[in-house]
Amino acid sequence: EAGVAQSPRYKIIEKRQSVAFWCNPISGHATLYWYQQILGQGPKLLIQFQNNGVVDDSQLPKDRFSAERLKGVDSTLKIQPAKLEDSAVYLCASSFGLGNTGELFFGEGSRLTVL
C-alpha cells in the first residue's frame, strides 16, 4: 500500500517569496492534516480536512497561509509571503476517519528554509 506522498522534499526561498507544498494521502483516507514542525518542537496542527471540508484551521496564519483539498483527495498548502519564522518541516498526514481513534500516517515531510 502506498504511503502519504509529499513534494517537494526540500525548498529554500528568500523571505517574502511564495512556496507551495503538495500532499497525496493514502487512498481511502477521509481526513487529511497539515502540521508544522519547527526544529526541536512537536508538530503543530495548521489545518485539518474531512473530505474536502475544513474541520479545524484555528492555528493557520490566514494572512499568509492557505490550504485547499479539492475533490477530497490531494491537498496543497501555500505560504505567501514567507517569513523567516516559517522555516520548518511541513508534515502531511492522513487517517481513515474524523474520530482519531486510529493511527495518523505521516508523509516524509517538506523541509522549508527561508533566508
Next chain:
Amino acid sequence: QKEVEQNSGPLSVPEGAIASLNCTYSDRGSQSFFWYRQYSGKSPELIMFIYSNGDKEDGRFTAQLNKASQYVSLLIRDSQPSDSATYLCAVVQGAQKLVFGQGTRLTINP
C-alpha cells in the same frame, strides 16, 4: 499552561534499563492518548495508544493513563540503542483535534 506538556529532556538511559517518559495535558475532557516515536530526520510513527485508566502493555512498551491527574506516561523496558529517538505525546482535544507535546529526546547508551 501548555495543552500537552512533556518532561524536559534530553533523557539518557543505559542499555537494558527502564526509560520513563511523562506527559500531562490540560483538557480534562480528553479521552484518547497516543505516543509517537520520531527518529532524527524522519516523520512520527505511532507506537502506542490508550483510552482507559490504567496500564496497557505491548511488548517492551507500557503506556499508563491517569485521567484524574491528567497524566500519561510511557515506560520502555530493556531499553535498546534502537529506542534512541524523540517521543511525542499526543492528545485528542475538542472536535477530534490531535495536539502534540514538544517531545522528549531519549538516548540509550550502550
